[in-house]
Amino acid sequence: MAEDLLISLRQIKRIYGSGAAEVRALDGVDIDITPGEFVAIMGPSGSGKSTAMNVIGCLDRPTSGQYRFNGVEVGGLSNDQRALLRRHYLGFIFQGYNLLPRMSARDNVELPLIYKGLPKQERIARAERALDLVGLGGRAGHDPSQLSGGQQQRVAIARALAGEPQVVLADEPTGNLDTKRSAEIMELLVDLRRERNLTIVMVTHEDDMAAYADRLIWMVDGKVQRDGPTRREVQDAV
Numbered sequence: 221m222a223e224d225l226l227i228s229l230r231q232i233k234r235i236y237g238s239g240a241a242e243v244r245a246l247d248g249v250d251i252d253i254t255p256g257e258f259v260a261i262m263g264p265s266g267s268g269k270s271t272a273m274n275v276i277g278c279l280d281r282p283t284s285g286q287y288r289f290n291g292v293e294v295g296g297l298s299n300d301q302r303a304l305l306r307r308h309y310l311g312f313i314f315q316g317y318n319l320l321p322r323m324s325a326r327d328n329v330e331l332p333l334i335y336k337g338l339p340k341q342e343r344i345a346r347a348e349r350a351l352d353l354v355g356l357g358g359r360a361g362h363d364p365s366q367l368s369g370g371q372q373q374r375v376a377i378a379r380a381l382a383g384e385p386q387v388v389l390a391d392e393p394t395g396n397l398d399t400k401r402s403a404e405i406m407e408l409l410v411d412l413r414r415e416r417n418l419t420i421v422m423v424t425h426e427d428d429m430a431a432y433a434d435r436l437i438w439m440v441d442g443k444v445q446r447d448g449p450t451r452r453e454v455q456d457a458v
Contacts, residue, residue, distance in 0.1 A: 224254055224255075225252050225253065225254060225288070225291075226253055226254060226255045226289070226290060226386065226387065226419055227251065227252070227253040227276060227287075227288075227289060227387070227419075227421075228251075228252050228253075228286075228287070228288040228289075229249055229250060229251040229252075229272075229275070229276070229285065229286075229287050230250055230285055230286040230287075230288075231248050231249070231250065231284070231285040231286070232246050232248070232249040232250075232251075232272075232275060232282045232284075232285035232286075232287060233246055233247055233248060233249075233282060233283045233284045233285055234246040234268075234271050234275065234280065234282050234283050234442075235283045244441075244442045245268050245271040245442055246268045246271050246272060246275070246282065246442045247268075247441065247442035247443050248285075248442075248443065249268070249272060249285070249439075249442070249443065249444055250444065251272070251276075251437060251444065251447070253419060253421065254419075255386070255417065255419055256413070256417045256418070256419055257419055257420075257434055257435065258409075258410070258413050258419075258420045258422070258432070258433040258434045258435075259420070259421050259422070259433055259434065259435045259436075259437060260422050260423075260424055260429070260430035260432075260433035260435070260436050260437070260450065261273065261421065261422070261423050261424075261436075261437045261439060262423075262424060262425065262427075262430055262436060262437070262438050262439070263438055263439035263440055263445075264440065266441075267439040267440050267441065267442070268439050268441070268442040268443070269423050269439050270391065270423055271442075272423075272439065273389055273391055273421065273423050275287060276387075276389060276421060277306065277310055277312065277389045278294065278302045278303075278305055278306050278310070279306075281295070282295070289305065289309070290309075290386075307332075307335060307336055307383070308336070308383070308385075309385055309386045309387060310385050310386075310387050310388075310389060311379075311380030311381060311383055311385035311387070311388045311389070312380055312388075312389050312390075312391075313373075313376050313377055313380050313388060313389070313390040313391065313393045314376065314391050314392075314393075315391055315392035315393065315395040315396055316396065317364070317369075317372045317373055317375070317376045317396075318376065319364045319372055319375060319376065320364075321363065321364050321365060322363065323363065324360065324361050324362060324363055325351060325356060325359055325360050325361070325362055325363070325364075325367065325375045325378075326344070326347045326348060326351065326360040326361065327347075328364070328375055328379060329346075329347040329350055329351060329375060329378045329379045329382050330343045330344060330346070330347040330382070331379075332379060332382065332383060333346060333347070333382055333383065336383065346382045346383075346384075347360070347378070347382055348360055349382075350378035350379070350381045350382040351375070351378045353378065353381060353412065354374040354375070354377050354378045354381075354408060354412075355374065355408075356371060356374050356375065356378065359371065368401075369396055369397055369398075369401060370397055370401035370404060370405065373393065373394075373396075373397065373401075373405055374405070374408065376393075377393075377405070377408065377409070377412075381412065381416075385418075386418075386419060387418070387419045387420070387421065388409075388418055388419070388420045388421070389421050389422075390409070390420060390421070390422040390423070391422075391423050392423060392424055392425070393405060393409070393422065393424075394406065394424070394426065394429050395424075395425075402426075402428075402429060406429055406432040407432075409422075409432070410432055420433070430450060431450050432450075433450050434449065434450065435447065435448065435449060435450065436448065436449070436450045
């Protein structure tokens with residue numbers, strides 16, 4: 221039911237250019253996500269999956285259509301209101317970690333909390349709590365050069381969690397990791413989702429990573445071609 225939806229996209233279009241140069245990155249996309257779901261979005265290059273992620277994350281505006289977050293029409297929000305939505309309700313995990321090299325793990329996790337206006341002691345407490353959640357409590361003082369790739373991604377996850385978001389948006393979170401580290405990160409996300417009732421929306425090109433999600437949305441040419449349970453969910457239901 222509509223009142224149970226956290227994220228609702230209706231006939232979303234994102235068009236770049238015009239005339240012969242027009243590109244329909246999104247072409248009438250409908251997506252519904254309820255609280256606590258883990259959704260993977262996949263598709264070939266140019267399918268629109270990253271654009272869909274950017275629209276959901278309020279990093280891009282659709283050309284037309286309706287996007288509602290927690291019942292609020294996002295299209296009617298000002299730029300400042302959209303920034304507040306990102307700051308207070310959304311957490312982002314990127315493929316490239318995006319950690320500042322001269323700052324400790326704790327300082328990297330704490331940094332976004334400055335923009336929330338939190339006092340110093342609360343920022344430190346939240347950062348340390350988030351690092352504990354991802355198993356890096358003992359590495360809080362280490363800078364990125366002293367951490368493995370998998371540990372750096374855990375710091376990036378802690379940074380996303382420190383703001384206590386409703387939704388975590390993960391863009392190819394295992395893209396720079398080997399198979400073992402990728403599995404560790406995905407298992408961590410599944411555990412955190414279960415423990416904190418997080419809603420996770422993940423863009424990936426890897427079938428094995430998408431299998432950790434509840435639902436798979438497959439996109440082609442800016443359209444949702446398939447939306448259904450992942451391979452793992454089907455197997456668990458048998």
